[in-house]
Amino acid sequence: MMKIYNTLTKKKEEFIPVNPPNVGIYVCGPTVYDYFHIGNARSFVMADIIQRYMRYKGYKVKFVMNLTDVDDKIIKKANEEGVDAKEIAERFSEAFFEDIEKLKVRRADVYPKATEHIAEIVDLIKKLEKKGIAYRTNGDVFYDVLKFDGYGKLSGKKLDELESGARVEVNEKKHNPLDFALWKSAKPDEPHWESPWGEGRPGWHIECSAMSMKHLGESFDIHAGGHDLIFPHHENEIAQSEGATGKPFVKYWIHFGFLNIRDEKMSKSLGNFFTAREILKKYPAETIRLLFSQTHYASPLNFSEELLNSVNKGLEKITNFYQTINGLINQTDESAGYPQFDVQKFYHAFEAAMDDDFNTPKAVAVIYDFIKEANKLISGEKNYSKNFYADILKFMDKTAEGVLGIVQKEKVSQSDTPEKVDELLDLLIKTRLEAKKSKNYQLADMIRDELNKLGYILQDTKDGTIIKRK
């Protein structure tokens, strides 16, 4: 049984899809005005792990991540550079896709863009207006929060408490300070579209309501995003969607904890951020994914270079193990036996961890336990059968790589090396073994050192010499 902590109910609940085996997941994606930072990356990677695990469990997942491509920030950036807002949006959309691919984030099934859903957005606002939940002032349309009973149910806020808060925007066009814009009238030099309320552009919150319901239906399973989106963004999405349809909008709300720097939230406005691309220049994607996996998705994660380095060491252990098994599977002879080793036990432990609200730190611990137990056998006197090594690789491929994405597959030599090179490497290894036999260690070490310079690591094991890639 899979359990998910639901922000809406503030409880861990059994996961029962609205329409099994289908699962609809919507994650708030980027506003494409700049490169995303490593804190944003955390949300993208954790959402990726969630959808990968859902697929692992056999659910038919439809994963949707929106791109906000019309927004104040984009317009501001465009004005600063003296270019079209569209150009900014396109440039950083492209960068976004490059970066998530490097992070090994599986492609979403749909990446809806706000500018391509203006018709749906307008329809939704019309519905709200018809129901008397939205009102217009000049060319703007606002949502009337007092008209929706459930307002505040996600964030646990009460209307009167919010109103007394000191930081609510004052705007005399609004009936209530908490009312938010559904449609903004066009200002000069801003992107705009035709609408029943005149030319303008959509507010931020309405985009997500319109796009998620278009691609996943009026009621769907999971909606995820950063903790900072609970209020007002997700609260407003509920108000808009349920206000318009009268149906429950989302069954499970998942929120990701922040990535902090020295205990402070990483953010563009504080300036304490690293972009994902600059971190990716120094560390492999797997290190970043392992770092995120080692903390529960909802907890804050204090980011630092030292932490990244220590996680990188942990990754080396996983990579080494995977390389070793790939080397051994080619060395062993068919006659060797299958050891006392219960792979199934590890699958169960992995699933138990992931089923419990995606407890990735525990799942990672299972992977390490698995590696330790397998290494223990390998370091013994006996040789083992190909089946044994194949089962190990299968486990690593399905769990560590398939769900968490923390195996550096490209570092396995034979998978991407042309045959000729393999044959030449074999020849060198044989030569080196001969040299070792005649105690010509100078020659043996020279071969090893020179190959090392070319990116191949030779290691002597009881079953023979294996090759790893740097």
Place this chain on the structure above:
RNA sequence: GGCGGCGUAGCCAAGUGGUCUAAGGCGAAGGUCUGCAAAACCUUUAUUCGUCGGUUCGAAUCCGACCGCCGCCUCCA
């Protein structure tokens, strides 16, 4: 001011009523294997879970107070 969260070893981090004399990773110390490496293995590294009280046969886990830190209430993953 309102609402919410967090505090576990040198560091990161699971665990949320008995299996906890607390998982896993990094680090540190010693050992094994090896021609040397590398990798790996073995042993050690929290009788204790911010502090003080309480509930209970039993608490890191529940309750209360206090201390410290953070977030949301404005755009933000």
